[in-house]
Amino acid sequence: MEKQKYKLTIELVPSTVWFSSVYRIYKRNGRLNKWNKIKKELFEKEGKKCWICGAENVRLEAHEFWKYDDEKHIQRLVAIHHLCSMCHKIKHIGFWCYTEDGRRQLEKSD
Ligand SMILES: [Zn+2]
Numbered sequence: 001m002e003k004q005k006y007k008l009t010i011e012l013v014p015s016t017v018w019f020s021s022v023y024r025i026y027k028r029n030g031r032l033n034k035w036n037k038i039k040k041e042l043f044e045k046e047g048k049k050c051w052i053c054g055a056e057n058v059r060l061e062a063h064e065f066w067k068y069d070d071e072k073h074i075q076r077l078v079a080i081h082h083l084c085s086m087c088h089k090i091k092h093i094g095f096w097c098y099t100e101d102g103r104r105q106l107e108k109s110d
């Protein structure tokens with residue numbers, strides 16, 4: 001049997017999370033304590049390291065893993081994991097390219 005890839009699975013009603021993020025929903029509703037609880041659980045389950053590269057003693061950002069169903073036009077949150085800022089940037093590379101930081105880094109490598 002294949003080893004389960006995602007350790008933490010959270011599923012939400014799709015219509016409430018379309019094109020949004022859990023973090024933003026909690027923030028908008030003044031429920032950041034709930035978000036902090038998710039982060040605390042991540043630290044307890046996975047330790048203080050990047051889920052992808054395993055980097056420790058770095059700033060960790062919680063990344064939401066979504067699955068998209070193009071036919072039904074829904075997105076489903078499949079997991080949240082802590083990533084170091086480099087791995088997280090890569091996850092959001094399309095967005096990052098347009099941030100100030102992204103532009104600066106990309107110009108440097110020309
Ligand atoms: Zn990493």
Ligand SMILES: [Zn+2]
Nearest residue numbers: 062063064091
């Ligand atoms: Zn992310």
